[in-house]
Amino acid sequence: MNADNLVKIKDYFEKLGLNEKEIKVYLFLLSRGPQLVSSLAKGCGLTRTHAYDIVKHLESLGLSHSLGSEYGKKIQALSVNQIGDLIDQKERELKSLKNDFFSISDALNSLTNIESHTKPNVAYYYGLANLKKLINLTLHAEEKMIRAAGSELDLIEKLGQEFMINYHLRRADKKVQIQSLRPGIKRGNDEVFRDDKKYLREIRLRPEGEISLKSNMMTWDNYLAVYSLGDEPFGILIENEALSVMMKSWFNFVWSKCPKVK
Numbered sequence: 001m002n003a004d005n006l007v008k009i010k011d012y013f014e015k016l017g018l019n020e021k022e023i024k025v026y027l028f029l030l031s032r033g034p035q036l037v038s039s040l041a042k043g044c045g046l047t048r049t050h051a052y053d054i055v056k057h058l059e060s061l062g063l064s065h066s067l068g069s070e071y072g073k074k075i076q077a078l079s080v081n082q083i084g085d086l087i088d089q090k091e092r093e094l095k096s097l098k099n100d101f102f103s104i105s106d107a108l109n110s111l112t113n114i115e116s117h118t119k120p121n122v123a124y125y126y127g128l129a130n131l132k133k134l135i136n137l138t139l140h141a142e143e144k145m146i147r148a149a150g151s152e153l154d155l156i157e158k159l160g161q162e163f164m165i166n167y168h169l170r171r172a173d174k175k176v177q178i179q180s181l182r183p184g185i186k187r188g189n190d191e192v193f194r195d196d197k198k199y200l201r202e203i204r205l206r207p208e209g210e211i212s213l214k215s216n217m218m219t220w221d222n223y224l225a226v227y228s229l230g231d232e233p234f235g236i237l238i239e240n241e242a243l244s245v246m247m248k249s250w251f252n253f254v255w256s257k258c259p260k261v262k
Contacts, residue, residue: 016061021046025054026063029077034067036074062086121239131227132159134235135167141176141220147251149181149206150216156188158229168192172199181206181254185261196261204258219247 013023041051058064067074125134138146156164177200187193215228222244227235
């Protein structure tokens, strides 16, 4: 298998929730056929305990199953054709789950503690996977407006072009606008990063030498998110109306002083 195909395969299984060692185990099973856990552990350079944990996770996802009796049983990977069937099944389940959610959303909202919304609610997001979750929260902006400050090129580099393309496609589909305050005029190569009108985006450049944007900020509704894309990526999300109003006022003032990118 060439390197490009291997990268595509790994990227796909990461989207299914598998880590590097779990992908290695699945591909080992797929290429070698049913294996004893002891053989699987040896072939993949794992301890037997770790191999058992991985097999348990693969089985919970429906990507493998056991053959034979309890003693001497072998683990078999789900075939390539069966993966397509599994995805179709998950898609049907997700659609059903979404429909069921709409029927109970009002009841869930009625249970919300109103008093808690007057107090700052702080959440921490560590690692690139969790930063993606943080950024995707903006897609639910009730005001249909996101104010963002920072480098989108850094986001593309760290989180991946595919993620950012999908983010903007979903944002535009939900009619959520974005005002983006950036340190420079360079952009990603895909159309989604360049067609501002189509993707409901306005860009302005920060005042050179007056404002330093070494991290990224986004604010929407009553939320303020600040995150760093350094060697140890992390973000902080604060839900508080007073802080949100303050940051929106700061953003709007700076925005009014900055040149628009055409």
